[in-house]
Amino acid sequence: MQPSTNNDSGIPNEFELIARLSELESAKNIAENIAAGNTILTGIGDDAAVVSTPASQMLMTTDAIVDGVHFRSADERWFDIGWKCAVSNLSDIAAMGGVPDYALVTLGVPPGASVKTYADFYDGMNAAFAEFGGAIVGGDVVSCPTMFVNIALTGHPSTDSLGEPTTMRRTEAQPGDLVCVTGPLGSSAGGFEALLRGDPNPSSDILIERHYHPSPRIEVGSKLVASGVRCAMDISDGLVGDLEKIAKSSRVNITIEMMNIPLATELISMFGSGAIELALSGGEDYELVFTASKPLVDNLVANKIGLTVIGSVDFSESPCGQVKIIDVNGDLYEPVRKGWDHLNV
């Protein structure tokens, strides 16, 4: 679609932009993206969207990104930014083991914004929803000196082996559980570091791709629920910081074997021993970390669910909320940073 404006500034006003975005949406037939069929009863263009509820329980999450904090508008990678914003929300649904349904998108639009920017941004979001589930059903557009985007996403729980809707919680880690991750860590952080260095090579290209196009673990999340896993979260802020949240919520302590943390070959070849720091503190790979009993983990492995055991939940419960990292020599390791704090960057 050719963007156009009907005022002199070239900047669409709120109503024009909503109308244009509404056209973008309908042009893409986003309703078709929903597995459940014709569940969007009315979309953008009324006071509220009307949708059918696919289950008796609903998951709700929201995640915002801000120019200069979570992305750089100067890079003009609008498709990628849209993709990643959708993925950060999808990943929260994956972390509960849920299935994504409906998204509301709020755009904070700075002076001089172009429709093309937002068309590309929507393409990125829609591509992620098309691949992993969910669809945009409405939103808001507001003027803001700083560009921001907020997505609110609903989903519904997957079912357990008895067909009951079930979610994975941060509160359910049990002493003696093994701690597992669903894939290699640190690649996205490595890609970001590679971007800053600006020295292209095959390894950096792969890491940069991981940085721009992470995938939420929707499918494996559902499989974990069906298999009986009850404690998980997504690693969005960094392994250590996120594990501390599980430890605090579940009132347990956790010990991680540093040498067991899975790392991408490219991360090791590019960063050597620095790779482990990226894996410990780098978020945005959107892998899941979960805890489960040894028999259950054996069962997951037998069923070819990709996982790596990286540690265990301690039997000592007091004081709780601690995450210990043991290095290759059996010594305690102190990471340089634990995670990513959006208010202190």
Place this chain on the structure above:
Amino acid sequence: MQPSTNNDSGIPNEFELIARLSELESAKNIAENIAAGNTILTGIGDDAAVVSTPASQMLMTTDAIVDGVHFRSADERWFDIGWKCAVSNLSDIAAMGGVPDYALVTLGVPPGASVKTYADFYDGMNAAFAEFGGAIVGGDVVSCPTMFVNIALTGHPSTDSLGEPTTMRRTEAQPGDLVCVTGPLGSSAGGFEALLRGDPNPSSDILIERHYHPSPRIEVGSKLVASGVRCAMDISDGLVGDLEKIAKSSRVNITIEMMNIPLATELISMFGSGAIELALSGGEDYELVFTASKPLVDNLVANKIGLTVIGSVDFSESPCGQVKIIDVNGDLYEPVRKGWDHLNV
């Protein structure tokens, strides 16, 4: 609760702020605000909130406010700003004739923000949800140079006279329908004008109160649905601009009798003949405008549902999307401005 910080700057980091807000929430027992009982299965503190779905259909809306565009942080009226942000979302649910359920709140936090600010802001939001329905079940906190707040709110449809879930849409205006509003218009805009003038008097005090504490028409919205009304929206951007949206969506033309538009006594006493302009273009009274057949309107009046007939839907349908205003002499009246465009303020 006494806010406190554990770093030197006095500014809580993201995790501290989330923890603090989580405490604020639980302290207020927001779950109790939901009429349906124990429907929040897990709230703030996991990857996603888990809630029960009260009906087979769901309404979804989102509305953001930005410092300097929709409010002025310098005024420090945090309770009022929180109230109004909740009301703007609640009003979208009211416009569909729905019942509010669950809210996700995203805070864009500027450097130097205090917990006290957000505690007051949450008090305002929670007060509105407590009075009109709905409850905060989760959210996100991000760093942003410009303060913003986004609320995403779900609801469920009211039922019609046969017990079927039914919503009011912008697309349902029929030629011959009467056009009605649920209360006086322009008071909020008059209050804003009074604030700018800074000349306190009893009239301005009442208008300023309307500006800071508008009410969403949740109850009357449900009654309209039950009575058979099928076309409505809330007046959030101004009567003329909002009626144009109905006219375009329904492919009809609308004629308004200017002298029939209800005005608050205080608005007339303070602004004289200027009151009508405030009523035509001022949004944020959050009254509903709806269309219905004459027999249905007679029935609503007989049932003591407060309304004022201000015009009618024309029988001529081409070209559609027009809103005509007829003045006291029967002449066409051109308003100075039609509404409020957040990207052009």
